[in-house]
Structures are given as C-alpha cells and as structure tokens.
Amino acid sequence: MAKHHVEAIINGDPAEFLCGTEQTLxxxxxxxxxxxxxxxxxxxxxxxxxxxxLDGRLVCACLVxxxxxxxxxxxxxxxxxxxxxxxxxxxxxLQEAALQCGICTPGFIVAAKALxxxxxxxTETEIRYWLAGNLCRCTGYDxxxxxxxxxxxxxxxxx
Amino acid sequence: MANLDYSSPSSVKEVVKILTxxxxxxxxxAGGTDLLVQLRxxxxxxxxxxxxKNISELRTIKKEKNGFTIGAAxxxxxLGAHKAVNKAWPGVVExxxxxxxxxxxxxxxxxxxxxxxxxxxxxxxxxxxxxxTCLIAGPKGTRTVPVEKIVVSPGRTSLKSxxxxxxxxLPNRPKKSGDAYLRFxxxxxxxxxxxxxxxxxxxxxxxxxxxxxxxxxxxxxxALLVKNCANALIGxxxxxxxxxxxxxxxxxxxxxxxxxxxxxxxxxxxxxxxARRATVIALKRARKN
Ligand SMILES: Cc1cc2nc3c(=O)[nH]c(=O)nc-3n(C[C@H](O)[C@H](O)[C@H](O)COP(=O)(O)OP(=O)(O)OC[C@H]3O[C@@H](n4cnc5c(N)ncnc54)[C@H](O)[C@@H]3O)c2cc1C
Ligand code: FES
Ligand code: FES
Numbered sequence: 001m002a003k004h005h006v007e008a009i010i011n012g013d014p015a016e017f018l019c020g021t022e023q024t025l026x027x028x029x030x031x032x033x034x035x036x037x038x039x040x041x042x043x044x045x046x047x048x049x050x051x052x053x054l055d056g057r058l059v060c061a062c063l064v065x066x067x068x069x070x071x072x073x074x075x076x077x078x079x080x081x082x083x084x085x086x087x088x089x090x091x092x093x094l095q096e097a098a099l100q101c102g103i104c105t106p107g108f109i110v111a112a113k114a115l116x117x118x119x120x121x122x123t124e125t126e127i128r129y130w131l132a133g134n135l136c137r138c139t140g141y142d143x144x145x146x147x148x149x150x151x152x153x154x155x156x157x158x159x
Numbered sequence: 160m161a162n163l164d165y166s167s168p169s170s171v172k173e174v175v176k177i178l179t180x181x182x183x184x185x186x187x188x189a190g191g192t193d194l195l196v197q198l199r200x201x202x203x204x205x206x207x208x209x210x211x212k213n214i215s216e217l218r219t220i221k222k223e224k225n226g227f228t229i230g231a232a233x234x235x236x237x238l239g240a241h242k243a244v245n246k247a248w249p250g251v252v253e254x255x256x257x258x259x260x261x262x263x264x265x266x267x268x269x270x271x272x273x274x275x276x277x278x279x280x281x282x283x284x285x286x287x288x289x290x291x292t293c294l295i296a297g298p299k300g301t302r303t304v305p306v307e308k309i310v311v312s313p314g315r316t317s318l319k320s321x322x323x324x325x326x327x328x329l330p331n332r333p334k335k336s337g338d339a340y341l342r343f344x345x346x347x348x349x350x351x352x353x354x355x356x357x358x359x360x361x362x363x364x365x366x367x368x369x370x371x372x373x374x375x376x377x378x379x380x381x382a383l384l385v386k387n388c389a390n391a392l393i394g395x396x397x398x399x400x401x402x403x404x405x406x407x408x409x410x411x412x413x414x415x416x417x418x419x420x421x422x423x424x425x426x427x428x429x430x431x432x433x434a435r436r437a438t439v440i441a442l443k444r445a446r447k448n
Contacts, residue, residue, distance in 0.1 A: 004165065021163040021208060024195070044196045045263055057236060057265035063195050064266075067165050068210060111261065133260020 004067040010035070011079025019066035026050045028066035029076060037077035037106045041135070048134030051107040051114075052076050058114040060133075077106035080113060088151040089113060098147040100138035108134050112148045120156055124149070163198075167210040171217075171296045171325055174209055179298050179321040181207045187323045189217070189232040190266030192259065193275040216325050217270070220244060226330040231270025231293075231323075239264070248329055249444065250338030250357055250437075254285035257342060270324045273306065276314040279377035283310070284357030285340040287374035287384050291329050297322030307374070310381045333370075335362040337444025341437040342376070343429050345420055352377040353421040354429045356409070356437040360392060362445050368392045373405070373438075378413040378430050385412045388434060397442050402435050409434035 003018040010033065017032040026043075029035040029052070041047035043062045050061040053075040061076075080087045089109050092098070099105045108131065115122060115130045122130065127148050128141075136144065153159045164181075168174050178185050183206030188194050190212075197203040211217050217232040220241050227244055235255045238244060245252050258267045258281050272282035273293075286306045293304050298321040306327070309316050318324070338359035344350035355376030363369050373388035391404035410431035417423045 021165040022198075043199060045192055045259065048260065048262055051262055054265070057234075058262050059265045060262045063190075063192050063263075065165065065191065065195070065208070065210075068167070068212075114261070130261050133262045 004070070006067055006070045008069045008071065009073045011075055017066070021065060021067055023066045024062050025052065025054075025064040025066050025069055025074070026061035028069075029061060029074075032066070035076055035078050038110075039103050039106055041103065041107075046133075046135070047104070047107070048111060048131075049104055049107040051110040051134065053110060053114055058111055075110070077110050080109055087113070088154045089116075089148065092147040092151040092154070093144070096143045096147040096150065098139060098143040104134060104136040104138075108136070108144055112151070115148070116152055116155060120152060122148075122152060163205065164207040165210065166207065167213045169213050171214060174211060174214070174323055175296055175298055175321055177207065177209050178323065181209075183207065185209055187211055187274070189268040189271040190234060190263075191271075192263050192267045193271055193277075211323070223328075226328055228294075229269065229327045229329065231326055232268045235259075235264040235267050236261075238269070244329070247332060248285075248289055248338055250340045250359060250441065251282075251285040251289050251291070251329065254340040254342075254355070254357065255282040257281045257340070269327060273309055274316055274318070274324060276310045276312075276316055276381075278310075278313055278380055278382065279352040279355065280382070281340070281342055281352055281355055281376070283382045284355050284374035284376040285338065286327065286329075286357070287382055288338060288340075288357035288359040288372045289329055290359070290372060291327050293327055294325045295322050296325050301325070303328075307382065307384045312380050332448075333361050335364075335445050335448055336360065336370075337441040337446070337448060339437045339440035339444065341433050341440070343433055351420065354378055354426055354433050355382075356430070356433045358434070358437045358441040360397075360438070360441050360445055362442075366396050366446070368395055368397050368401075373409070373434060375409060375412060375430055375434070378415040378426050380414075383412055385409060387412065392438065397438065402438065405438060406431035406435045 007016045039049035041049035045060045045063045052061045185207040186205040217230040221228045272280045340357045342352040342355040357374040360371040371389040371392040376382045387408035395401035413427045415426040
C-alpha cells in the first residue's frame with residue numbers, strides 16, 4: 001500500500017505529510033512533523049496526553065488516523081502560545097505549580113482550552129468532569145483545577 | 160497493521176461495493192474508539208479500513224414526520240447538542256453521553272457502540288428500550304431491524320457479509336412518555352458498566368402505565384430486552400408493588416459474568432436496584448410530558 005499524501009491546516013498553517021494507514025495522528029504529528037508536544041501515554045484513549053482539537057472538537061490524537069485529517073484543521077499544544085506570549089492557561093499552570101514531570105501537561109492545556117472556548121465560566125465540577133479523560137500521576141489534580149479556574153477568570157477579564 | 164488500506168467513500172453504495180469486493184477483511188470505521196484500540200493491540204486483523212464519517216446519511220440527525228433518523232456515525236458530542244432528540248429521548252442521549260471522556264465523546268458513535276458488540280455498551284439498552292430500529296445497507300439493498308436483533312454474542316453481529324449500519328430510527332412518542340438510562344460503575348467516570356438499565360414507558364391520562372420496555376446491559380452475553388420487567392409495570396400505576404415486581408424480574412433475567420468489577424451475586428442484586436431507579440426517573444419524565 002502506497003503512503004497517503006495528507007494536507008491539513010495545523011495550528012493555522014498549511015502542512016503536508018506522507019503516512020501509512022496504520023499511523024495515528026499522534027504518530028504523524030510526532031514522527032512526520034516533529035511536533036512532539038503532544039505526548040503518548042497509553043495509545044488507547046485512556047490518558048489524554050495526546051489531546052488535540054480536530055475541526056473544533058477535542059479528541060485523542062492516538063485514536064485518529066493520520067490519513068483522516070486530510071483537509072481538516074488540527075490545533076496542538078504548539079499553537080497555544082502566541083510566540084513568546086504564554087496563553088493564560090500556560091501562565092497559571094506555571095504559577096500554580098500545576099505540573100511536576102509535565103508529561104500530562106500539554107494534554108491538560110489543550111483540553112482545558114477547548115473547555116473554556118465552550119464554557120468560559122465552568123464550575124469546579126464541570127472542570128473535573130471535562131478533564132476526566134486526562135490523567136496525571138503527579139499533581140493530585142487540585143492544582144490543575146485551580147490553574148484552570150484562574151486562567152478562566154483572567155480570560156473573562158476578572159483578574 | 161502494515162499493508163492496511165484506507166478509503167473514505169462519500170456514499171452508501173460505495174461502502175457496500177468496497178465491503179463486497181475488498182481482498183481480505185474490510186472493517187467499517189466510525190469514530191475508531193474501539194476499532195483502533197483493537198487493531199493496535201493486535202486483537203483484530205483487517206486489510207482495509209472503510210471510514211464512513213464522510214457520508215451524509217451517517218452523519219446527520221433528521222426530524223421526520225414519525226420520528227428521528229440518527230446517522231450511525233453521529234458522535235456523542237453531536238447527539239448531546241441536539242435539543243429536540245434530548246427532549247424526546249433523554250434516556251437514549253444519556254446512554255451515548257456516558258461513553259468515555261470528552262475526547263472520546265468527540266468521536267464515539269451509536270453505530271460503533273452497537274456493532275462493537277460489547278455486552279456492556281452504554282448506548283445500547285437505551286435504544287432497545289426506545290424501540291429503535293436500524294437501517295442496514297448491503298449488496299441486496301436495505302433492510303430494517305430492531306436494535307436488539309443486531310448483537311448475537313459478545314463481539315458478533317447479525318450483519319451479513321457486505322452489510323453495514325446506515326442509521327437508527329427513533330419513533331415519535333405518545334404524550335406522557337418518558338425514558339431513562341442508568342449505569343453502575345465502581346468509579347464516577349471512565350469505567351465499564353457493571354450493570355446498565357434502559358427504561359421507556361408511557362402512561363394514560365390517569366397515570367396508568369400502558370406501555371413499557373426495559374433493557375438490561377452488562378448482565379448477559381448481549382443486552383437484553385426483558386419482557387417480564389415490562390409486564391411488571393404495564394397495567395399498574397407504577398406503585399411500590401409494581402416496582403418490587405420489576406426489580407425481581409430484572410434480577411431474575413440476569414446471567415452475568417463474575418469479574419473484578421462485580422460478582423454474579425452483586426450484579427444480579429444491582430440490576431434489580433438500578434432497574435427500579437431508572438424506572439422512577441422515566442416515570443417522573445413521563446408525568447411531565
Ligand atoms: C477511553 C475509552 C473509554 C470508553 N468508555 C466507554 C464507556 O464508558 N461505555 C461504552 O459503552 N463504551 C466505551 N468505550 C468504547 C467505545 O468508545 C464505544 O463503544 C463507542 O461508541 C464506539 O464507537 P466508534 O464510533 O468509535 O466505533 P468504531 O471503533 O469506529 O467501531 C466499533 C466497531 O463497530 C463497527 N462499526 C462501526 N460503525 C459501523 C457501522 N455503521 N456499520 C457496521 N459496523 C460498524 C466497526 O467495524 C467496529 O467493529 C470507551 C472507549 C475508550 C477508548
Ligand atoms: S496517548 Fe492518547 S489517550 Fe493516552
Ligand atoms: S505532572 Fe506528571 S503526570 Fe501530570
């Protein structure tokens with residue numbers, strides 16, 4: 001089977017790559033495009049470390065085939081900061097020390113970004129449920145929740 | 160997974176053609192949340208993946224004169240956002256929305272949930288209770304089959320070679336009807352059902368139950384439509400006696416597995432309790448409609 005030629009918009013810029021059917025979007029981002037910010041924790045949809053936004057929807061890049069994104073828009077952790085300007089989520093993750101080893105962080109930030117787009121005013125319970133598909137073995141989650149709450153407040157212009 | 164082919168046809172006809180002419184094993188893919196995990200783990204071998212997400216019939220929710228047609232590949236997130244279906248069939252939506260995380264919701268479909276054939280599939284009891292039917296397309300044309308006739312044993316369906324699922328149909332409901340789905344899991348999110356119960360019922364003007372369908376998941380090799388549960392409700396005002404009879408009928412219908420999530424005894428007991436709770440929710444909804 002010949003490789004597929006895929007053209008997509010990744011973080012706002014046109015990108016193209018070649019991939020085999022068996023390569024997931026996560027494989028393609030990391031191995032073909034050198035976008036290694038999205039992490040591989042489980043490759044079975046359980047940990048959320050590979051979270052990306054595909055045509056506006058939060059998905060696990062490990063459960064999408066690379067060939068599926070032809071003609072689609074993909075947003076990854078690499079597109080969250082604007083140059084040197086950190087996104088409020090990134091800033092508050094740092095300020096709240098919401099990470100230790102950091103392997104889960106890109107997934108949490110992309111997932112939280114998708115949440116705040118849909119719901120700028122989430123309750124703690126809403127944040128916890130939305131992020132239930134993102135696992136963290138280090139922080140115990142509380143600091144992550146606080147960081148998301150503070151980022152949400154800043155984005156609403158409240159701080 | 161090497162030498163794996165991929166196609167994403169834009170019509171039902173093309174899918175049937177690929178399924179019937181492909182060399183080796185062709186597998187339909189909707190959200191891929193079961194399929195890709197199984198392929199990667201080596202539990203499933205395929206030579207071609209047929210992605211059905213680019214076919215409009217499989218991706219749309221349509222209000223018809225006599226009910227709703229829901230594309231087999233519509234995702235949980237899409238169905239959850241559909242106000243009219245939520246209003247008419249909250250129990251069906253509840254089932255699909257319980258599947259996985261936000262990320263999984265962006266992809267997981269009712270068609271995939273059913274055709275994967277898991278006895279614990281959360282989307283299935285709600286649809287069986289609703290009396291939903293499936294539109295199946297294949298080399299001989301189309302046919303319509305009740306949801307409970309699709310899965311024949313864990314991982315196996317009654318779909319014939321070259322056939323696949325195009326859409327579900329949910330009928331309009333009489334006034335004073337309500338449905339609900341409840342599952343029991345050891346955690347609060349992201350787990351496999353120990354028991355799942357879907358209930359749909361209709362009341363008359365005086366509050367007597369005139370029609371009911373009750374379906375149990377995760378307590379037998381396939382989701383069950385339990386006639387004795389329905390019989391316990393029909394003709395009653397769904398009082399304490401009727402609820403007790405329903406609980407007993409639900410427990411008696413169980414033929415579960417024994418595993419770390421629940422012993423046989425435990426699942427059997429929980430099925431009775433959960434059937435009662437789901438019925439109470441469906442009843443409240445019916446009274447309001
Ligand atoms: C992290 C995680 C959590 C999960 N949690 C739950 C849960 O809580 N409850 C639950 O029930 N499930 C759960 N699942 C399983 C899965 O997400 C669901 O079963 C989902 O509904 C499958 O839908 P899909 O569109 O992704 O199916 P796919 O993976 O695309 O397909 C599944 C199977 O159905 C077949 N198929 C798909 N569409 C059709 C069609 N139109 N016609 C014929 N055959 C078809 C495929 O060939 C395949 O065999 C979880 C999965 C993951 C990875
Ligand atoms: S790597 Fe995708 S969910 Fe874990
Ligand atoms: S910081 Fe280590 S897993 Fe979350």
